[in-house]
Amino acid sequence: MDRCALNGCFAPAQREKWLNAVAHRRSVRAYADAPDVEQMSALHYAAARIRLPGMRIAIGEAASAMLFRKLPFVEQIGGTNRYAAIIADDRADPRAALYAGAGGEALVLEAASLGVGTCWVAGFRRSGLEGLSLEPGEKVLAVTPLGIPADRPEKSAKRKKLGEICLGDPAQWPMWAYNAAECVRRAPSALNRQPWRISFAGRTLILSRSGLGSPLDFGIAALHLSLGMGAAPHTLRWGEGREIISLVAEEQV
Numbered sequence: 194m195d196r197c198a199l200n201g202c203f204a205p206a207q208r209e210k211w212l213n214a215v216a217h218r219r220s221v222r223a224y225a226d227a228p229d230v231e232q233m234s235a236l237h238y239a240a241a242r243i244r245l246p247g248m249r250i251a252i253g254e255a256a257s258a259m260l261f262r263k264l265p266f267v268e269q270i271g272g273t274n275r276y277a278a279i280i281a282d283d284r285a286d287p288r289a290a291l292y293a294g295a296g297g298e299a300l301v302l303e304a305a306s307l308g309v310g311t312c313w314v315a316g317f318r319r320s321g322l323e324g325l326s327l328e329p330g331e332k333v334l335a336v337t338p339l340g341i342p343a344d345r346p347e348k349s350a351k352r353k354k355l356g357e358i359c360l361g362d363p364a365q366w367p368m369w370a371y372n373a374a375e376c377v378r379r380a381p382s383a384l385n386r387q388p389w390r391i392s393f394a395g396r397t398l399i400l401s402r403s404g405l406g407s408p409l410d411f412g413i414a415a416l417h418l419s420l421g422m423g424a425a426p427h428t429l430r431w432g433e434g435r436e437i438i439s440l441v442a443e444e445q446v
């Protein structure tokens with residue numbers, strides 16, 4: 194099993210800010226405007242600092258109608274011309290797409306903490322990214338609009354109950370394990386599939402895939418698993434096969 198670059202990667206204050214944002218983040222598709230100058234400069238700063246193996250984030254400008262398709266059952270994304278592209282190069286690291294999920298979600302949570310709305314979009318129009326320059330080997334795995342949410346509350350999609358995504362009864366787990374699992378439960382996923390299972394034994398939590406999901410979904414969930422630990426020390430290791438990642442809590446938790 195591989196040690197994970199998320200260990201110790203983000204400052205405690207950043208992690209706390211992102212954990213607080215987990216509770217109120219939801220996908221925003223209707224925007225009133227682009228972020229203001231201060232919000233944009235904070236987003237540029239955050240995007241430049243979120244660097245994980247094989248991934249990076251680029252912020253750009255594009256007409257939303259060029260970038261986002263109208264999909265059945267969901268509102269057409271519109272009202273802002275700013276976006277962030279989540280870029281991965283799997284030649285640089287075989288887990289680049291997982292890191293892209295984790296790093297992209299860090300930006301999404303940073304945006305939420307600034308009052309900027311986002312929506313992970315994997316089904317975007319590549320032709321809408323004309324102005325974006327990519328290095329050889331780089332691919333844009335997803336984009337998100339960045340904007341001021343329209344004055345019209347959008348609810349987060351419903352989640353499975355904690356008992357449905359945990360093996361065993363999470364109410365019997367220690368508080369740290371319960372909190373980490375609950376933070377995974379709130380993670381966004383493509384089509385809201387929530388394709389994960391969490392098991393607990395001793396000091397270890399294991400996040401596994403369940404059903405259809407992409408490395409982006411799994412990277413997002415891995416970041417949530419770690420954020421849910423709050424300040425409690427822990428070590429993450431990537432898994433193999435169905436196992437996405439394991440988290441071992443240190444003795445003093």
Ligand SMILES: Cc1cc2nc3c(=O)[nH]c(=O)nc-3n(C[C@H](O)[C@H](O)[C@H](O)COP(=O)(O)O)c2cc1C
Pocket residue numbers: 218219220221264267312313314315316317335348349350380381382383384385407409410413
């Ligand atoms: C990897 C990924 C890809 C997604 N792709 C799209 C997309 O192409 N179009 C879209 O409208 N929403 C997309 N979403 C948003 C999900 O539908 C949304 O996160 C999920 O329904 C949960 O809702 P919430 O984000 O409001 O909590 C995507 C989410 C993820 C994590």
